[in-house]
Amino acid sequence: MSTKQRTFTTQEVAQHNKSGDLWIIIDAKVYDLSRFADMHPGGSGVLFASAIAGQDATQAFFGLHRHEVLLRPQYARLQIGTVDGQEEVIKPLASDALSEVPYAEPSFLSKGYFSPYYTESHRKFHKAVRKFMTEVVYPEAVRCEDNGKRISQDVVDKICEMNIFAMRLGKGKHLKGRTLMGGVITPEEFDHFHELLINLEIGRMGTRGFVDGLLAGGVIGLPPVLNFGTPEIQAKVVPEVLSGKKYICLAITEAFAGSDVSGLQTTAVREGDVWIINGTKKWITNGTFADYFTVGCKTDKGLTVILVPRDDNVETKAIKTAYSSTAGTAYVTFTNVRVPVSHTLGSVNKGLQVILSNFNHERWMICATSLATQRKIVEECLKWSNQRIVFGKPLNSQPVIRAKLANMIARIESAQNWMESITHQMNNMSYDVQSDRLAGPIGLLKQFVTRTGRETAEDATQVFGGRGITATGMGKLVENYHRTSPYDAILGGAEDVLGDLGVRQAMKKMPKNARL
Numbered sequence: 001m002s003t004k005q006r007t008f009t010t011q012e013v014a015q016h017n018k019s020g021d022l023w024i025i026i027d028a029k030v031y032d033l034s035r036f037a038d039m040h041p042g043g044s045g046v047l048f049a050s051a052i053a054g055q056d057a058t059q060a061f062f063g064l065h066r067h068e069v070l071l072r073p074q075y076a077r078l079q080i081g082t083v084d085g086q087e088e089v090i091k092p093l094a095s096d097a098l099s100e101v102p103y104a105e106p107s108f109l110s111k112g113y114f115s116p117y118y119t120e121s122h123r124k125f126h127k128a129v130r131k132f133m134t135e136v137v138y139p140e141a142v143r144c145e146d147n148g149k150r151i152s153q154d155v156v157d158k159i160c161e162m163n164i165f166a167m168r169l170g171k172g173k174h175l176k177g178r179t180l181m182g183g184v185i186t187p188e189e190f191d192h193f194h195e196l197l198i199n200l201e202i203g204r205m206g207t208r209g210f211v212d213g214l215l216a217g218g219v220i221g222l223p224p225v226l227n228f229g230t231p232e233i234q235a236k237v238v239p240e241v242l243s244g245k246k247y248i249c250l251a252i253t254e255a256f257a258g259s260d261v262s263g264l265q266t267t268a269v270r271e272g273d274v275w276i277i278n279g280t281k282k283w284i285t286n287g288t289f290a291d292y293f294t295v296g297c298k299t300d301k302g303l304t305v306i307l308v309p310r311d312d313n314v315e316t317k318a319i320k321t322a323y324s325s326t327a328g329t330a331y332v333t334f335t336n337v338r339v340p341v342s343h344t345l346g347s348v349n350k351g352l353q354v355i356l357s358n359f360n361h362e363r364w365m366i367c368a369t370s371l372a373t374q375r376k377i378v379e380e381c382l383k384w385s386n387q388r389i390v391f392g393k394p395l396n397s398q399p400v401i402r403a404k405l406a407n408m409i410a411r412i413e414s415a416q417n418w419m420e421s422i423t424h425q426m427n428n429m430s431y432d433v434q435s436d437r438l439a440g441p442i443g444l445l446k447q448f449v450t451r452t453g454r455e456t457a458e459d460a461t462q463v464f465g466g467r468g469i470t471a472t473g474m475g476k477l478v479e480n481y482h483r484t485s486p487y488d489a490i491l492g493g494a495e496d497v498l499g500d501l502g503v504r505q506a507m508k509k510m511p512k513n514a515r516l
């Protein structure tokens with residue numbers, strides 16, 4: 001019989017209540033803390049309080065620790081048995097399970113709710129993605145977010161084997177003949193809702209630096225190659241990148257010009273069959289580890305996008321930003337870099353079109369991951385305000401807390417519904433039509449998601465108090481979100497610029513005869 005199956009009465013447990021002989025009960029499980037007490041991060045003293053030592057400390061424990069503490073192997077092995085006649089109630093979810101906390105999942109995944117958009121294909125796809133993300137990607141996300149190291153090759157290989165990276169580029173020829181999520185769906189079935197589901201799963205991990213470190217640079221850096229590269233360049237680069245053997249990033253922004261791409265100063269000068277590239281790029285996601293750079297360059301009569309392979313004349317330096325350096329954010333310097341003209345992506349001097357054609361998809365992706373993190377934060381607040389006891393009552397018995405929750409829920413539900421409506425349009429429009437009709441709505445959606453995201457980050461910090469500004473423990477997701485939600489408001493186009501874009505697009509489409 002394993003020690004885990006031993007049972008004890010509460011009276012027996014109560015005998016072990018002193019230094020060198022300390023047991024406690026947490027959720028029907030008996031833990032022997034005799035030797036651990038001196039190593040306890042919260043100090044040994046708290047464990048010897050009369051309401052804790054030898055007693056049922058469930059409520060005290062969950063007021064101070066996340067459930068995951070008990071699951072860590074070094075702590076799980078402190079369990080010596082269970083309490084006679086009691087059953088464990090607080091269990092970890094299965095890796096493909098859905099949260100039953102109201103609003104923790106989008107409504108189409110919540111029991112008893114319906115959706116006009118999702119089919120059985122999306123549901124089974126979602127189950128496979130959730131399982132994979134929970135088992136393979138999430139542990140890596142937590143590790144990398146913490147230690148700032150880039151994603152490991154082993155995890156990249158597994159992601160690419162499932163073709164998750166390829167699917168993040170959306171529908172298209174690059175999916176032809178690929179086995180998606182081990183064959184759960186066919187490439188022909190794949191649509192933007194499948195893609196949305198991947199992004200939602202990535203966002204809900206709540207590790208913002210890692211969300212970008214998870215090859216986000218490739219999601220925006222590869223499409224120009226896929227859509228504008230010569231057949232030879234495509235045949236070489238696309239398989240290398242989609243298999244995770246090489247990394248690519250998009251290098252547009254500079255210290256001189258961010259959202260205003262017409263102000264770029266990196267130059268490409270043609271000398272026979274080569275481009276000579278000089279200049280710097282800043283805030284380049286995945287730049288520290290990229291093998292290829294999709295670079296926006298100033299040429300004689302405009303902008304030209306050129307694929308630059310890393311060589312000794314390309315230098316990358318990590319930039320210290322507010323989020324984890326696992327994102328690989330770089331300052332890139334090109335010094336007389338020589339690149340064959342066959343590496344030109346699209347037409348010379350017509351690079352703006354190449355850059356702009358990418359933006360809608362990038363912004364839509366940021367909306368999805370940002371929204372999913374926001375939803376995760378709402379789940380954290382709903383759980384915390386339910387379990388946290390203040391002045392003898394759960395936190396959610398305070399009207400002011402419930403008012404914050406009401407606003408948070410309304411924001412994520414509005415954003416999700418708008419997001420799904422735009423995704424439905426994407427599924428039914430050609431890429432060109434999308435550029436015309438959806439650039440404005442996607443800009444406005446992004447403004448809405450990121451602005452509400454920061455309101456939610458503020459509210460969540462108030463709900464969590466000191467824990468919401470602490471990078472470990474109960475409020476660690478709230479702390480991460482509060483610190484990193486401005487990223488979504490900047491990356492892919494600053495919030496105000498995008499709101500303005502939405503209105504300018506609407507102005508362009510105003511009927512000439514519109515009058516009150």
Ligand code: HEM
Pocket residue numbers: 024026031033040041042043046047052057060061064065066069070075078472473474
């Ligand atoms: C199996 C039993 C326990 C284990 C394995 C454990 C483990 C830990 C760990 C790992 C931390 C660091 C913070 C974190 O990662 O969340 C911590 C903090 C703490 N623990 Fe425990 N603990 C146990 C039981 C208890 C109990 C019964 C109490 C009751 C008073 C307690 C009080 C605290 C306090 C006050 C802190 C500091 C919290 C903070 O900084 O916000 N612990 N514990």
